[in-house]
Structures are given as C-alpha cells and as structure tokens.
Amino acid sequence: MRFSVLVEVRPREGIANPEGATIQRAVAGLGYQGVSDVRVGKAIRFAVEAPDEAAARAQVGELCQRFLTNPVIEDADVSVGANGGQRA
Amino acid sequence: MRTAGIVVFPGSNCEHDVAEALGMAGMGARMIWHGDAGVGDVDALVLPGGFAHGDYLRPGAIARFSPVMAAVEAFAREGGPVIGICNGFQVLTEAGLLPGALRQNCGLKFLCTTVRTRVDSGRSALTCSVATGTRLSLPINHFSGAYTCAPDTLAELRSEERIVLRYLDNPNGSLDDIAGICSPAGNVVGLMPHPERACDPLGLQDGIPLWAGLVATVAGVAEATRSA
Numbered sequence: 538m539r540f541s542v543l544v545e546v547r548p549r550e551g552i553a554n555p556e557g558a559t560i561q562r563a564v565a566g567l568g569y570q571g572v573s574d575v576r577v578g579k580a581i582r583f584a585v586e587a588p589d590e591a592a593a594r595a596q597v598g599e600l601c602q603r604f605l606t607n608p609v610i611e612d613a614d615v616s617v618g619a620n621g622g623q624r625a
Numbered sequence: 626m627r628t629a630g631i632v633v634f635p636g637s638n639c640e641h642d643v644a645e646a647l648g649m650a651g652m653g654a655r656m657i658w659h660g661d662a663g664v665g666d667v668d669a670l671v672l673p674g675g676f677a678h679g680d681y682l683r684p685g686a687i688a689r690f691s692p693v694m695a696a697v698e699a700f701a702r703e704g705g706p707v708i709g710i711c712n713g714f715q716v717l718t719e720a721g722l723l724p725g726a727l728r729q730n731c732g733l734k735f736l737c738t739t740v741r742t743r744v745d746s747g748r749s750a751l752t753c754s755v756a757t758g759t760r761l762s763l764p765i766n767h768f769s770g771a772y773t774c775a776p777d778t779l780a781e782l783r784s785e786e787r788i789v790l791r792y793l794d795n796p797n798g799s800l801d802d803i804a805g806i807c808s809p810a811g812n813v814v815g816l817m818p819h820p821e822r823a824c825d826p827l828g829l830q831d832g833i834p835l836w837a838g839l840v841a842t843v844a845g846v847a848e849a850t851r852s853a
Contacts, residue, residue, distance in 0.1 A: 548728075552728065552773065553728070553731060553771075553773075553798060555729055555730070555731050555732060555733045555798075556729070556733060559733060604682075604686065604690070605682070607683055607686070607726050609718075609724075609725060609773070609774065609775070610726045610773060
C-alpha cells in the first residue's frame with residue numbers, strides 16, 4: 538500500500554527558537570495582540586510503500602530518529618494517511 | 626613527515642586553509658573525498674568548515690552518512706585525533722562522535738567576525754600545548770553555532786573537563802559560552818572558531834598554538850605506539 542506521510546519537525550520544548558521569537562515580535566508589531574508561543578520548524582512530505590499503516594509508521598519513526606530530526610534539539614509529529622500519496 | 630587527512634565534502638570550503646595551516650605547523654596534508662571508502666594511512670583527520678551538502682535538512686545531517694564517515698568513526702574509536710572545525714564540528718555532533726548539537730545563532734545573524742576565546746582545558750588533541758586560561762582571538766563564520774545539549778551532558782562535559790574552548794563575549798547564545806568540546810578521551814575535538822584562519826604571519830596568529838598541539842598529539846601517539 539502507498540501511504541502519504543507528513544513529518545512536522547519542531548524545536549524541542551526548552552530549545553530556543555530565534556526564528557519563532559522574531560516572528561512573534563513582528564506579529565505584535567503588526568498590531569495583533571495575544572499571539573504567543575510561535576515556533577518555527579519544517580514540514581517534510583513524502584510517500585511510503587508498506588504492507589500496512591503500522592509498518593509505514595514504524596519505518597517513518599525510524600527515519601525520523603536516524604535522519605529527519607536531530608533528537609537533541611528537535612521532535613517530530615508524524616501523520617500517515619492511506620490516500621495514495623495525496624496531500625495529507 | 627606526519628600527515629593529516631582533510632575530509633572534503635561537496636560544499637566544504639576551508640580545506641585549503643587547513644592544509645596551509647598544517648603545513649606551517651610542520652604537518653603534511655592530504656585531501657580525502659567524502660565518497661572514499663577509507664581514510665588511508667594518516668596520523669590525524671580534520672573535518673573542515675563549509676556547507677557540506679548545502680546544509681540541507683540540518684548542517685551535517687547528510688554529511689554524517691557520507692561513505693567516508695564509517696572510516697572516520699573507526700579512526701576516532703581507535704584513538705586517532707579527529708578535529709572538526711565549524712561545519713566539521715556540526716558533522717561530528719550529527720555523527721554522534723561528540724555530544725550535543727549546534728543550533729541557529731540567537732538573533733538569527735550569520736556571524737563573520739573575530740572573537741575572544743579562552744582555553745579552558747588542555748586535555749584535548751588540539752589544546753594540549755596551550756596553558757589553561759590562555760586567551761586566543763579567533764575568527765568565527767557561522768549561522769548555526771550555538772552549542773546546546775541536555776543538562777546531564779553539560780554536567781558531564783564540565784566535570785570531565787571536556788569544554789576546551791569558551792567565548793569571552795558569547796556571540797551566538799551558546800550554552801555555557803561553549804566554543805569547543807572534546808570526546809572523553811580527548812582525541813575527538815569540535816570547535817566553531819577557525820584556527821586555520823589565524824595563522825597569518827602578518828595578521829592573527831592565535832591559531833598557531835592549537836595546530837602545534839595537534840602536531841604534538843600526533844608525535845605523542847606515534848611515540849606511544851612505538852613503545853607499546
């Protein structure tokens with residue numbers, strides 16, 4: 538089966554995120570009050586061939602741990618959809 | 626003459642400066658392409674600065690899987706001196722040869738300047754010839770140079786005297802002012818400043834004692850091997 542995958546890489550809790558902090562200041566500068574906790578990460582989309590969703594998740598999890606994130610400073614949220622590689 | 630291998634990745638750009646600095650210190654240099662399977666017969670390895678693989682994904686993230694890295698890891702495990710400068714430091718942390726990570730500078734500024742640093746430990750392959758407390762002015766040139774690690778890792782680095790170089794005026798938000806660290810055995814060293822750019826007879830010269838340290842380390846390793 539073909540699964541569409543979205544990996545959202547984000548800076549771990551407690552790790553400074555200067556890009557997010559800068560955007561937050563700019564948002565306040567535009568007059569939007571009450572916007573907080575801005576964090577910037579990255580989104581990586583791809584498709585995976587696997588027998589089932591559990592296998593796809595296991596493979597993506599390993600990929601995140603080994604390569605797509607640096608576990609010292611980053612976490613990842615993984616979404617897996619069985620929609621043939623369409624956008625999740 | 627002792628020879629250091631300089632590991633060149635697509636996007637490295639400090640390899641010739643390193644070769645020049647090594648030559649001034651009395652060591653030969655040989656370029657090793659990242660796609661090579663081995664490092665050959667060398668006495669030390671240097672991973673130079675630059676933007677290996679375009680810094681895509683994260684600095685060092687792709688370089689750590691370059692074919693040559695297995696040989697670099699084996700060389701380090703056997704106690705061989707491995708020096709990572711700037712992007713090379715990032716590669717070594719990604720490869721797990723040094724703990725922690727380098728994140729983006731606070732202020733999101735690409736820093737290209739000369740900073741004052743202090744040698745805080747002489748138990749590394751690079752700082753062994755320099756008295757603790759010595760101040761060195763060294764160039765930096767990086768966007769992701771703020772060292773960070775877990776609290777227990779920091780405690781370990783401190784207690785084992787593995788923080789070899791600190792910034793006097795922290796330029797990038799680095800944890801505990803860290804500019805350079807080493808492995809438990811001291812043979813693997815990573816630092817953000819560029820000692821190879823401070824070996825100019827008419828300019829900055831504070832990198833010279835660090836390269837002298839590497840030469841002394843290599844001589845010491847050779848001596849130990851002979852007497853063993």
